[in-house]
Amino acid sequence: MKNGAWRVIPMVIIPLAIWFITPPEGLTVSAWRLFGFYLSAIVGLILKPFSEALVLLSTVGAAGLFLNNVSIILAGYASTTVWLVFSAFGFGVAFIKTGLGRRIAYSMTRSFGNTTLRLGYVTALLDLVISPITPSNTARSGGIVFPIILSVVKTIGSEPGATAKKAGSYLMLNIYFVMKVTSFMFATAMAPNLLMIEFSKKILGVQLDWGLWAVAMLVPGLVLLVLVPLIGYYMDKPELTKIDNKKLVEEGLRDLGPMQKKEKILVGIFIFALLGWALPSVFGLFGIKLVINETAVAIVSMSLCFLLGVIGWDEFLDNKGAWNTLIWFGGIIGLASALDKAKFFPWLADVIKDNINFGNNPFLALVIIGFFSIVIRYFFASASSYAVAMLPVLLTVGKVAGIEPMSLALVLAGTNSYGGSLTHYGGGAAPIIFGAGYNTVKTWWIVGAVIAIVCFVVTMTIGYGWWKLLGII
Structure with a gap:
């Protein structure tokens, strides 16, 4: 203080x-x-x-x-969005405490990671697998993926300084950049995504549920998970191309031992949660109405982790990220809800309408707003602070410009995530990875800028076309 x-x-x-x-x-x-x-x-x-x-x-x-107006503001803590993200944190704790996340990483590395580039793709695949149930991408990449890849890098003789380019520089950058792709692919892959859902509902009248979000982001996300490791590889090319992956993971798997009962139970709960979140939207695409509350699914899944002995309640109590998110998330949603009831956002829309004119071209306005959303991320050290400060304004500007609401919400959800690629302070995991000492600021900023622009181009072309094909815009 x-x-x-x-x-x-x-x-x-x-x-x-x-x-x-x-x-x-x-x-x-x-x-x-x-x-x-x-x-x-x-x-x-x-x-x-x-x-x-x-x-x-x-x-x-x-x-x-x-x-x-304390009762009005505290209503934010009754938001289902707050409890969805809070419950999802339970999965992140379980994946770390049981060692299942490490086991998946080692198994993937043993099967596919025999070259440096393939190890980059193993990192992307691992992050994709665990991203739907780890709303703290700092815990995901910094707590699960980073320690494992760092041990691999050190084992092959790549250290900060003279040997950083051997493999460490590329692989460290890749951890962060692929995480910035997976973070926008699922509503529960990054806590600020849930703020986008709340703001979109209040300002645009758009209802984004877990399944719809996942279906919409699936195609652009998968395309980028193919491109991003490749771009990083050629822009920061490692000196070592072949890796003795089987030897590298033997010790890690030996330490973990045989797969435990807790891990098997967690896999079952994980599948249950994904099905509960995804099925209503999947059925909806075929005109079949299936009502399953996604927050209830999350709470039941977290409870099962406790009741079936996957993790203990005390272990969850030790997770500061979950409790910090519950408090600040509920508070900011409560303040935003109170502003909405006070008709602040309609007033802001009228002000913007009288002072900004994009002409009669909503798509051009979407491109401009999306690009601005990326550039302004240089000034924010976290996706959360950006989401609170900028999303209400940009959503309102886009609404006034006549942009199709769903496309506006999805584009801004993406740019908030991969806009954080620009800098070595753009997200909670960035200082952890940069602090390992393998990367220079110059390399990070150059590669990060290229990847952010590529992500934006893919969003505005392949992503936009996919959304039209689905009929959601």
Whole structure:
């Protein structure tokens, strides 16, 4: 608190200043002052004077105290979206604690990772397999994938410095970049994706469920999982091309021992959850209505992990990411919901409509907004802070420009994720991977920029065409 005291000052000044400023025309006093607290929360998430959870708790408390609307704001914690992402964290804990994530990684490496490029694809496949049930991509890539690939890199004699180019530089970058692709492929692959679902519903009137999201992102995502490891390979080409993969994984698999009962049970629960999330949308594509609440599926799946002894409750209590996300996620959704009830977003749309004109070309507007969404990620150190600060604005701008709502939501969901490829601080896992010492800032930024642009081009061509073929836009 002492070292970050200066970061608290803007959080206090912003709502205080707005409190005494006359509201703009068309906006009530209460809505205007509530916006001041929302803006304070955004600044707090960006500057991080303390944890995200404490930023939101203090903001929610202050807004409730001064605006006497605490019951309205706390309704955010009743959001099914909050509990979906919270429950999904249970899977991430189970995959790490049981060792199933490591076992899958070692097995894939033994079967396919006999070259450096193939090992890059093994990383992509591993991340794809576990991404639907790990909303913390920091835990996924930094806690499961990174330690395993790092041990492989060190075993083959690639160390930071003179031998970094042997294989380590490429493989470290690849961990992060493929994670930025898988993070937009599933609603539960990255926590801010669930914010997109909430904002899209409130601002655009679009209902994105888990299955629809997965089907829409499947084709562009798979194309990019083929391209991204290849692009990184040729832009940061490793000196070593062949790897004795079987020897590398023997020790890791020996340490894990035979597959345990807990791991087998977790595989079954994993399949149950995926089917529960995906089937309603899959059936819906054929005109068959199947009602299964995806949040209920997540809660039941997490409960089964406890009841069947896969993990203990105390092990889940130790997962700070899950509890931090529950607190800040519910807080920001509560503030956004209160703003929505106060008619703030329709007012913002009217203001933008009077001041911005994209002409009569919604697709061009979509391209411009999507590209801007990528560029502005240079200024954000996390997808969460970007989502809170920019998504309501960009969704409103796109709505005013007449962009087809579903395409706008899907494009911005993608750009938030792979926009984080640009920098070595663009997501929680980036400092972990960059901190290993294999990569230079120059290489990361150049390769990251190329990959972000390729991802955007694929989204606007193959992705957009796929959505039209599905009939969702």
